[in-house]
Amino acid sequence: MSLLADLGRAARAYPTLLRVGFAEAVAYRAEMLVWMLTTTMPLVSLALWSAVAETAPVGRFTERGFAAYFLATLLIRQLTGSWLVWELNTEIRSGTLSRRLLRPIHPLITYSAENLAAIPLRFALTLPAAIVWLVVLEPGAFPRAPLDLLAMVLSLIGAWLINFFTMALIGSMAFYLESSTAIFDLWMVAFMVLSGYLVPLDLFPQAIRSVAHALPFRYTIAFPVEIATGLVRGQAMLRGLLIQWTYVLGVGAAAILAFRAGVKRYSAFGG
Amino acid sequence: MLRYLRLLGLGLRISISLGAQYRWNFLVDGLVSILYTILGLIPLYIAFHARPSLHGWTYATALVVVGWFSLLKGILDGAINPSLLSVVDQIRQGTLDFVLLKPADAQFLVSTAKFEPWKVVDGLAAIGIFAWAFHLLGRAPGGLDVLASLGLLGCATLVLYSIWILVVAAAFWVVRLDNLAYLFNSVFDFARWPVSVFRGALRIVFTFVIPIGIMTTYPAEALLGTLTLQTGLLAVAGSFGFVVLSRTVWTRAIGRYTSASS
Numbered sequence: 030m031s032l033l034a035d036l037g038r039a040a041r042a043y044p045t046l047l048r049v050g051f052a053e054a055v056a057y058r059a060e061m062l063v064w065m066l067t068t069t070m071p072l073v074s075l076a077l078w079s080a081v082a083e084t085a086p087v088g089r090f091t092e093r094g095f096a097a098y099f100l101a102t103l104l105i106r107q108l109t110g111s112w113l114v115w116e117l118n119t120e121i122r123s124g125t126l127s128r129r130l131l132r133p134i135h136p137l138i139t140y141s142a143e144n145l146a147a148i149p150l151r152f153a154l155t156l157p158a159a160i161v162w163l164v165v166l167e168p169g170a171f172p173r174a175p176l177d178l179l180a181m182v183l184s185l186i187g188a189w190l191i192n193f194f195t196m197a198l199i200g201s202m203a204f205y206l207e208s209s210t211a212i213f214d215l216w217m218v219a220f221m222v223l224s225g226y227l228v229p230l231d232l233f234p235q236a237i238r239s240v241a242h243a244l245p246f247r248y249t250i251a252f253p254v255e256i257a258t259g260l261v262r263g264q265a266m267l268r269g270l271l272i273q274w275t276y277v278l279g280v281g282a283a284a285i286l287a288f289r290a291g292v293k294r295y296s297a298f299g300g
Numbered sequence: 301m302l303r304y305l306r307l308l309g310l311g312l313r314i315s316i317s318l319g320a321q322y323r324w325n326f327l328v329d330g331l332v333s334i335l336y337t338i339l340g341l342i343p344l345y346i347a348f349h350a351r352p353s354l355h356g357w358t359y360a361t362a363l364v365v366v367g368w369f370s371l372l373k374g375i376l377d378g379a380i381n382p383s384l385l386s387v388v389d390q391i392r393q394g395t396l397d398f399v400l401l402k403p404a405d406a407q408f409l410v411s412t413a414k415f416e417p418w419k420v421v422d423g424l425a426a427i428g429i430f431a432w433a434f435h436l437l438g439r440a441p442g443g444l445d446v447l448a449s450l451g452l453l454g455c456a457t458l459v460l461y462s463i464w465i466l467v468v469a470a471a472f473w474v475v476r477l478d479n480l481a482y483l484f485n486s487v488f489d490f491a492r493w494p495v496s497v498f499r500g501a502l503r504i505v506f507t508f509v510i511p512i513g514i515m516t517t518y519p520a521e522a523l524l525g526t527l528t529l530q531t532g533l534l535a536v537a538g539s540f541g542f543v544v545l546s547r548t549v550w551t552r553a554i555g556r557y558t559s560a561s562s
Binding site (some may be wrong): 067074075076077078080081133211228 | 325328332335336339342343346347350351354355479480482483485486487489490491493497498499502504535
């Protein structure tokens with residue numbers, strides 16, 4: 030009963046939370062733009078790969094294909110990214126988490142509103158890159174069929190949720206450790222290799238590729254990118270969606286449990 | 301001069317004893333930065349697997365560029381970033397007053413305020429990469445080539461430092477700048493490939509504005525013994541140009557400092 034009441038209250042408060050988050054994002058727009066510009070890694074990769082594909086295509090990728098792939102990576106990284114792990118670390122250490130705990134809404138819900146509210150502005154700021162991407166993209170590569178479009182949207186939501194919940198899970202370790210950002214650094218190393226962020230997974234040897242397809246990293250970036258650039262369709266796409274949403278549920282449950290267990294030990298330093 | 305050397309020694313000693321308090325951090329940071337170095341090699345490996353030769357670079361020679369990148373990254377993170385990040389804070393809070401009151405050059409004091417000695421790990425990773433690259437090439441670098449590349453390493457450090465001073469000087473005009481630091485770090489990531497990989501506008505930017513050629517490509521070419529004397533001299537001249545420019549901008553900027561409380 031009380032769970033339903035809690036959820037109802039959260040649902041009623043959510044539009045307001047989103048509005049507040051949006052106002053905050055607009056207030057710090059210049060800072061956000063600079064943060065977004067720090068995401069240069071896909072362009073660094075693009076520089077290398079377009080030089081490689083200059084004379085002949087590599088696997089399925091032409092020079093144009095690489096440009097489409099890495100621009101999509103850049104865009105989707107911006108739209109599905111989160112910064113929860115740093116926020117949780119600071120708030121747990123400084124004790125400001127108490128303020129959130131006093132509110133009658135679960136802190137993870139308020140965090141999610143803040144993160145989601147920044148997306149429209151991020152989207153507006155990435156618009157120039159999105160236009161270049163649409164020009165570069167081979168005709169017919171962008172999903173046209175309703176099913177493919179739906180799959181793309183679902184894969185984007187799934188990617189956002191996996192990012193958000195893993196950050197919540199790793200961030201919650203700060204209840205036990207002094208700081209969990211080092212653990213997140215290790216996660217990032219694995220992410221860079223196995224998510225298709227640095228190198229499209231297609232270019233890896235078969236063995237590594239099947240490992241990458243089974244692990245969660247691909248579903249945070251490469252999978253939506255592959256749908257958006259027409260690299261994956263049909264059966265493989267549906268199988269990917271199934272794996273992705275299994276991870277969403279698993280990581281989500283783990284994050285909520287870890288947060289609950291952590292709050293029990295939490296003793297607001299100087300709060 | 302001797303006084304400044306003594307001050308530098310003191311700064312280093314303090315940083316080492318501060319760093320020694322956080323040994324656990326050192327271990328994790330060291331592990332992560334070695335992993336990142338290995339990570340950077342993966343795209344290179346796959347790319348050169350597809351094309352054995354790219355704009356005159358092979359896997360082994362491109363590895364030398366990555367080695368210099370790793371070494372400079374260590375210098376940047378260990379000796380340049382920590383101090384200058386704290387200046388931005390001091391400008392915002394107005395505590396830069398205390399630095400300006402001290403009887404030594406302000407630029408020297410802010411640049412040597414803090415070191416992270418543990419970033420030496422990056423240097424060790426670089427030496428490992430050099431060793432592997434020359435093992436693949438099947439020869440050792442020539443003695444003169446090593447000397448030339450070390451000289452160019454000095455130039456590269458000067459350029460990095462000067463660009464950083466320019467960024468910090470901007471903080472006197474626009475106060476909120478700490479994320480510009482991260483922006484610079486991510487632009488520096490482009491230096492991991494030989495400069496000839498870039499084309500068009502990027503090539504011009506990376507030759508004149510953020511000269512990644514001077515930073516990593518030319519020292520690598522020097523170590524490989526393929527650098528022409530002309531390019532080497534131009535790199536030296538270019539880096540001194542950057543130093544003069546940054547010093548001029550710094551003295552102007554410090555003249556505009558009005559302290560946070562006024």
